[in-house]
Amino acid sequence: MAVITPNPRVRKTPFTPGVEAQGVKGYTVYNHTLLATVFESLQADAAHLKKHVQVWDVSCERQVQIKGPDALRLMRMISPRDMDRMQADQCYYIPIVDHNGGLLNDPVAIKLADDHYWLSVADGDLWQFVLGLVVALDLDVEVCEPDVSPLAVQGPKAEDLMARVFGEEVRDINFFRYKRLSFEDTTFVVARSGWSKQGGFEIYVEGADYGMPLWDMLFANGRDLNVRAGCPSGIERVESGLLSFGSDMRRENTPYECGLARFCNSALDYIGKAALADQAENGPSRQIRPIAIEGEIGACTQAWPLMAGGRQVGQVTSAAFSPEFGVNVAIGMVDRSHWASGTRIELITEHGMRWAHVQESFWR
């Protein structure tokens, strides 16, 4: 494949010098920002993540800052999730939809104060949607992208490493909760979260100048823990059933199709609620399913159709060989007619036809 060169439009991050020094071999672009995709190899990176601890430059998880007297009013408007239950130290995964119920993004919302939220967004300029609402309704809210660059520390030894740098109180942070912890002359929001199921934290590094000092301190403290630079793992996250917005779910999909019904519990009339009423009542006609694929597969660089009797009954959008489970693991959107566990369906890949099997559950 061809190389990529950053420019002011495709942004480097505060941690790019560290990522480069650790020998990054592949990048993608996410929210106009570089995101590493491979260091040693996809398989070696995944195996290391499951045993040790990795530091991930996920600055590309840009924050949409919503701040001002109308912040909660706006959050209630865009959130299918009940915002009034949200605690002061909580992070909320929120599938945000348009007026037709189509997914626009699936950020993690962080409540900093009653009138101050960050939406840590997946790939897409969700701030433009929010800004459109604010401008049209003349809401008293600032919508901007603050100087915040998340750094993830993931893996079974993540808590030990974090405790060395931020103190023992990191151990008391519950899942999808955060504390403000000290670093040098400032504090960072530190949440127990991250895009793996290996455990870990995300540090919302506010102020680009703190980036490399923090990076260096994590590595200096983690030598005996075998700390390494890493990045979201295309193997581990598919095994774990973590969906990628833009690949596995898009504007054509609803939260119900993506198995996110439990995040649609707001009693208020949020944007898209009416359009989703039927699916809320009767369920969707297609849904995300774990899929195992027979044979050898190459990289999934575009959606692969699932076919039955000459008719398309779904598609696979993420797939990788899992050394841990000895099978090709995949994520697919499958029509109700074929979504039952055990169903065998033809999968048309760029590399030929393969048999796909609908699974009961993801591997982790």
Next chain:
Amino acid sequence: MAVITPNPRVRKTPFTPGVEAQGVKGYTVYNHTLLATVFESLQADAAHLKKHVQVWDVSCERQVQIKGPDALRLMRMISPRDMDRMQADQCYYIPIVDHNGGLLNDPVAIKLADDHYWLSVADGDLWQFVLGLVVALDLDVEVCEPDVSPLAVQGPKAEDLMARVFGEEVRDINFFRYKRLSFEDTTFVVARSGWSKQGGFEIYVEGADYGMPLWDMLFANGRDLNVRAGCPSGIERVESGLLSFGSDMRRENTPYECGLARFCNSALDYIGKAALADQAENGPSRQIRPIAIEGEIGACTQAWPLMAGGRQVGQVTSAAFSPEFGVNVAIGMVDRSHWASGTRIELITEHGMRWAHVQESFWR
């Protein structure tokens, strides 16, 4: 630099097989879509563009479709440019701003009908801003991304090649006007436009399946014209003073700062007009300037500060050596205090300090 791998989130285009077959050496990601950056070399690609004809896969110029009874009302709301003067076959370059006058994008609008527009956008999900307005104001307009992939044919021999494929009537298309021309069993919008000053056209290929047949027909008809695959040239476009949204101008900038005052002529109360009133009257306090740079420069991978007396007085965001003009050409945003032609300013590059000279005009 590291490599990039496409996936369903980083989309291939209908022309990717052609681009790959012609030996693309570099990609960037633009609107979640692959965009080639180099084939032979930056200098060789630019030299070829100026002599012959190139076919550019600019599918990444995604279209925001605005269609419905309220389309013109919406366009009047978001456009600083007088939409009521727009002719039925016209393309309008429109800097779109937020309520504070900050640039959100600089699309080319294409009027397909009184109730149907495409916005051919620069890098950024402008559709989300438009959708936010539509949802909040309950406008009767559909906002979506249609299956349209622009293909640019650029260079001094572009008209000859286009005439062979689409007929002699392409010669009658005026600048920033379009005709609907036949291809196989369909028609395409074909405009005289494109992101170079070497002349040429953009074909709005509606229907991905027509992509490779059109690509192949252009190459089959262009052998004696020395047709080649190409891409926007970082050298030619800086010589020509063509600004890149996301690099040279961003949400921090106004159209006046970017020298786009002539596109702000709407008499209506468009979004951002009030905030821009002072700059409309008195001019901006900083503005885009052509900059020549002394010495050797490397790639401009992030904004380079312009310094005078220890104070920042601007920045350079695009720069390249121009073999044609024998100088490093650049685009900078410069404070009023230092923007006069002939001013010499210190430029802090990633590769050391260089002297920058404000020019009277761009090189083409």
